[in-house]
Amino acid sequence: MDKGKLEQLAKDLRKEAPRSPREVLGGYVILARCLDKCRAFLLGMNGEYNYWYCSLCAQLEEFTGVDHEVMKEFVATGVTDEEVATWFKEQSKVKDPMDVIRWNNKMRGMRLSEMSDDAQEYMEKYIRETLPPYPPVYVLFDVYDIEEGRM
Numbered sequence: 001m002d003k004g005k006l007e008q009l010a011k012d013l014r015k016e017a018p019r020s021p022r023e024v025l026g027g028y029v030i031l032a033r034c035l036d037k038c039r040a041f042l043l044g045m046n047g048e049y050n051y052w053y054c055s056l057c058a059q060l061e062e063f064t065g066v067d068h069e070v071m072k073e074f075v076a077t078g079v080t081d082e083e084v085a086t087w088f089k090e091q092s093k094v095k096d097p098m099d100v101i102r103w104n105n106k107m108r109g110m111r112l113s114e115m116s117d118d119a120q121e122y123m124e125k126y127i128r129e130t131l132p133p134y135p136p137v138y139v140l141f142d143v144y145d146i147e148e149g150r151m
Contacts, residue, residue: 001042005078010039014047017148021056021141022108026085027097029104030060033144034068035084038075055119063103065093110140 011018018036025032034057041051051057051072061068066088074087094100112123127137135146145151 001076002078003043006039006043006076009078009080010043010045011036012045012047013037013040013049014045017150018049020145020148020150022145024104025081026088027100027104028060028064028088029107029141030056031085031088032081033057034060034071035075035081038068038072042072042076059107063094064088064091066091108139108141112137112140115140 013036019032021030021033023029023032025035034054037046037049037051037054037057040046040049051068057068075084079087112120115123123143127135127143131137131143131146137143137146142151
């Protein structure tokens with residue numbers, strides 16, 4: 001692990017939120033957020049954010065086939081966002097750019113009612129306990145952006 005390079009690139013998630021799941025890196029939504037969480041996890045500055053069990057990162061992994069453990073090992077070398085973006089595209093089983101666009105749009109527009117029953121049950125409690133009363137949650141990504149002060 002190149003701790004020096006990582007420290008220059010990492011966000012301290014005990015003090016600030018990771019990037020929005022809407023932010024695109026390497027053509028993918030969610031990737032920039034997962035990268036922020038991975039770097040912080042490697043340095044022990046992830047606070048309440050989890051890299052190991054993150055439903056968003058899991059959905060990205062399921063779609064692309066890029067294993068989070070392999071990504072963690074690559075990120076630990078101190079690579080930049082651009083290097084991660086290039087590497088991720090190379091590692092992804094998805095090669096058709098239109099498939100990525102469709103998936104990004106599916107993720108951007110995913111309503112809570114389209115999630116699994118377990119995820120809906122979790123989000124029902126999470127929203128009630130975490131967000132202000134009557135938050136304008138229209139799609140899944142709204143939950144993160146409201147909680148982290150971007151909306």
